[in-house]
Amino acid sequence: MNPRSVYIHIPFCTHKCHYCDFTAYVVGGQPVDEYLQALEREMARTVEAVPPETIDTIFIGGGTPTVLTPRQMAFLLESIRRYFPRWSSDLEFTVEANPGTTGPDLLSVLRDGGVNRLSFGAQTFRADLLHRIGRVHSVEDIERSVEQARAVGIDNLSLDLMFGLPEQTVQDMEEALVRSLLLQPDHFSVYSLKVEEGTVFHTRLLQGRLPLPSEDDELEMYQLTRHRLSEAGYRQYEVSNFSRPGRESRHNSTYWRNLPYYGLGTGAHGYTNGVRHHNVKGVKEYIRLVQEGLPVAGAHPVERGEAMENQLILGLRLMEGVSRSQFRRRYGVEMETVFPDVIPDLLVKKLIVPEGDCYRLTEQGLLFGNEVFSAFLGETA
The missing domain is CATH 3.20.20.70 (Aldolase class I)
Structure with missing residues (x-):
């Protein structure tokens, strides 16, 4: 995309x-x-x-x-x-x-x-x-x-x-x-x-x-x-x-929603073609580098597993939650298959709840969001 x-x-x-x-x-x-x-x-x-x-x-x-x-x-x-x-x-x-x-x-x-x-x-x-x-x-x-x-x-x-x-x-x-x-x-x-x-x-x-x-x-x-x-x-x-x-x-x-976007300007972050990048921060360095090419300070190809983790970490910030069917269409696998331990654990702790096609934060999960989000980090490594 x-x-x-x-x-x-x-x-x-x-x-x-x-x-x-x-x-x-x-x-x-x-x-x-x-x-x-x-x-x-x-x-x-x-x-x-x-x-x-x-x-x-x-x-x-x-x-x-x-x-x-x-x-x-x-x-x-x-x-x-x-x-x-x-x-x-x-x-x-x-x-x-x-x-x-x-x-x-x-x-x-x-x-x-x-x-x-x-x-x-x-x-x-x-x-x-x-x-x-x-x-x-x-x-x-x-x-x-x-x-x-x-x-x-x-x-x-x-x-x-x-x-x-x-x-x-x-x-x-x-x-x-x-x-x-x-x-x-x-x-x-x-x-x-x-x-x-x-x-x-x-x-x-x-x-x-x-x-x-x-x-x-x-x-x-x-x-x-x-x-x-x-x-x-x-x-x-x-x-x-x-x-x-x-x-x-x-x-x-x-x-x-973990979708791609252009990031332009000094210090900007972007996400294109499955790669996250960030630009140099100094104004004069930025001006100098753009004379010859793109002013990228670092780039990080996002592997499939990391993208799936990001989908949950970012998507659960939304009150509507993360759609299971959209996850399946995007990655070709069930969310529960990718996170077989994390999702049941968060359900037991009542930090997330299933609602229709989605998992979303509970009231308690909203107050302890960092615990929810960090639970997905590194799970696909």
Whole structure:
């Protein structure tokens, strides 16, 4: 299967957040125009090697893609259209955005370039906490950016929220949900803080200067989120994602369904022709390598057994679970034959349950998802 989804990475931002371990660099002094030209060259080389099908989803992530100027964004969008010209009639075209970085001019360029979905990194609605986690936008910026996006006709909007932040309380999470719901987005991504190596927060944690909520409070924040969003008409369709009917993230579902996708840009990951690859992370190195070929730092052919493990590990994140018949059609074997010990064990522990054609997480399995997912690792080796 050739990919029908495209991921493009813009590694620039106005300020790197204290929890961020993504490939991202403060935009000041960076060769942005040269990077966009190199990205266009990577597109040309990539589609020559792996010709595109009709494209169903495009996702521009970062970093903060909306730090690009309207001129730079127009160049990027024109490049995408040139090398991925066949778009499905219901294409989902998402751009990640930080509140406060999406003025009317940029939003008009996005709309005219085919973008029909924005994902705003709100994170929290407590002003001092935004500052404490390294965000540079205000609560008012969140509300203004949502209003401006709708004003230009981009009305498929998602908000990112975080819980488990330093000094965050359950009441803070309640307020964030209440204020978010007043904005009536179509989709929520709600993630718990993970303190990753190499981040400001990791340094502070090692120094004993990161006052995190208790596990009980973090669990209460997650359950509160699930309850409040369900009550407001949002369906939880993945461990961390909630949407109004028909507004699920189709691009991210590509990952969870273990389907191929193009990954373009510095630090990007892709999955084509049964091979997962990742690009180099440095901007200047990326620009240099694209002059001669593809900027791949490493590639990993995915063997059949690993692909079957990934199908369960990723697919069980979805509330609908993993289809036994689809697994059989894709791999020519029954799921239970491949995992004769793991599936019965998880059933006995009541972490998964059969439902129709699928296995899905139980309520307990949802809370102990990492135990479920890790149970499949290495089982086909």
